Amino acid sequence: MKLYSYYRSSASFRVRIALNLKGVRYTQIPVNLKLGAQLSDDYQSINPQRLLPALETSDGLLTQSFAIMAWLDEKFPERLLVLGDAEQRAKIRALAAILGCDTQPLQNLRVLKYLSSEIGVTEAQRLQWSQHWIRDGLSAFDAQLKEDAYSVGKVASLADICLIPQLYNARRFGIDVASEFKRLAEIECRCLSQEAFQRALPEQQPDYIPD
Numbered sequence: 001m002k003l004y005s006y007y008r009s010s011a012s013f014r015v016r017i018a019l020n021l022k023g024v025r026y027t028q029i030p031v032n033l034k035l036g037a038q039l040s041d042d043y044q045s046i047n048p049q050r051l052l053p054a055l056e057t058s059d060g061l062l063t064q065s066f067a068i069m070a071w072l073d074e075k076f077p078e079r080l081l082v083l084g085d086a087e088q089r090a091k092i093r094a095l096a097a098i099l100g101c102d103t104q105p106l107q108n109l110r111v112l113k114y115l116s117s118e119i120g121v122t123e124a125q126r127l128q129w130s131q132h133w134i135r136d137g138l139s140a141f142d143a144q145l146k147e148d149a150y151s152v153g154k155v156a157s158l159a160d161i162c163l164i165p166q167l168y169n170a171r172r173f174g175i176d177v178a179s180e181f182k183r184l185a186e187i188e189c190r191c192l193s194q195e196a197f198q199r200a201l202p203e204q205q206p207d208y209i210p211d
C-alpha cells in the first residue's frame with residue numbers, strides 16, 4: 001500500500017499507527033504541507049479535497065482517516081481498532097470523534113491560514129484560538145475516562161490512535177501536556193511503549209525535518 005502522508009499531519013499519524021498496529025506494510029509518499037504540495041494539481045487528482053492522508057489500496061484510493069481506519073478494520077479484523085461490546089465500541093468512537101471531528105479540524109493548516117489571511121487575526125490570536133480548542137477537546141476527552149489502562153479498556157483502540165497525534169499537536173502549540181493532562185500523558189506513555197506507535201511518530205518518518 002502507498003500512504004500519502006506528511007510527518008506532522010495528525011490525520012496521517014493516525015493512519016500510520018493503525019497500519020502499524022495491524023502489521024500492514026506500506027510505503028510513504030511525502031506531501032509537504034508546509035510547501036503547499038497538497039494544493040498541486042497532481043495531489044488534487046488524488047484527493048480533490050486537498051487534504052492528507054490518502055491510501056492507495058487494492059480496493060482503490062481511499063481518503064479520510066476515519067474511513068481508511070474503518071476499511072482497515074474490515075480488511076484486517078485480527079487486530080481491531082474499534083473493539084469490545086457495542087457499548088465499548090460506542091465509547092471508543094465518541095472519544096475518537098471528540099478529537100478527530102471537533103478538535104483537530106480547528107487547528108488545521110488551511111483554517112489557521114484563513115484566520116490570518118482573510119480575517120486578519122494576529123499570530124498571538126491564532127495561538128490563543130488553537131490552544132483554546134485543543135484544551136477544550138482534551139478536557140472533554142479526559143473527563144470521560146474511566147480507570148482503564150488505555151483510553152477505553154485494556155487494549156489500545158481508535159481513541160488512543162486519535163489521542164497520541166493530538167497530544168503531539170498540543171505540545172506544538174505550547175500546551176504543557178504533562179502538567180495539564182496528567183492522565184492523558186500516562187496513557188500516552190503506555191501507547192508509546194509499543195513499537196506500532198513509536199514507528200508512527202513524526203520524527204521517525206522519512207520526510208521528517210527538525211524544527
Ligand SMILES: N[C@@H](CCC(=O)N[C@@H](CS)C(=O)NCC(=O)O)C(=O)O
Binds near residue numbers: 011052063064
Ligand atoms: N477529516 C480529515 C482531516 C484531514 C486533515 O485535516 N488533513 C490535514 C493534515 S492533518 C491537511 O491535509 N491539511 C492541509 C491543509 O490544511 O491545507 C481526515 O481525518 O483525514
